[in-house]
Amino acid sequence: MKERVRILLPEEKVNARIAEIAQQISKDYEGQEVHLVSVLKGSVFFMCELAKRITVPVTMDFMSVSSYGNDTKSSGVVRIVKDLDEPLEGKNVLVVEDIIDSGRTLSYLLEILGKRGPKSLRLCTLLDKPERRVTQVAVDYTCFNIPDEFVVGYGLDYAQKYRNLPFIGIVEFE
Ligand code: IMP
Numbered sequence: 001m002k003e004r005v006r007i008l009l010p011e012e013k014v015n016a017r018i019a020e021i022a023q024q025i026s027k028d029y030e031g032q033e034v035h036l037v038s039v040l041k042g043s044v045f046f047m048c049e050l051a052k053r054i055t056v057p058v059t060m061d062f063m064s065v066s067s068y069g070n071d072t073k074s075s076g077v078v079r080i081v082k083d084l085d086e087p088l089e090g091k092n093v094l095v096v097e098d099i100i101d102s103g104r105t106l107s108y109l110l111e112i113l114g115k116r117g118p119k120s121l122r123l124c125t126l127l128d129k130p131e132r133r134v135t136q137v138a139v140d141y142t143c144f145n146i147p148d149e150f151v152v153g154y155g156l157d158y159a160q161k162y163r164n165l166p167f168i169g170i171v172e173f174e
């Protein structure tokens, strides 16, 4: 299937919004440290841009879960492919996600991470498609709510492609 990508959110708009969210996070965690947990691979671009703009001390760790194949639909099956390197005990954990769609991945992940004794556990996402929610998750920081369209860029992929686009685009299938 051939596809085209149409710009939904240009780079400047994304970066400006990330700066706002980073400012909010810096305020909320004032006088404390924040431990960013990135869900690979989609959230790495967002995580870097966010981390650069947070003014309280930041540490980072990465994990990888799989819920999607090379398709645009959730399988509902979530598997830890790569676990975190560091324990979460006593830390202010902020999970950084690229997009929340059905919510299945995140509700499962937050449940697992919550059992590891963090001091606090919050969720920050670049994008949210609220219309698509199947499992409820409490999102603490959202950069953009978007319509029910399949998007790529800024770390998000379609069949592993387009992650490097500097903007968020909608995939249009011909
Ligand atoms: P959920 O479990 O349905 O919330 O799925 C979340 C994950 O699905 C995200 O972390 C992405 O990896 C993937 N995903 C959901 N919607 C999109 C999209 O529009 N573009 C690219 N990946 C998506």
Ligand code: MG
Pocket (backbone or CB within 6 Å): 039, 040, 041, 042, 043, 097, 098, 099
């Ligand atoms: Mg993801």
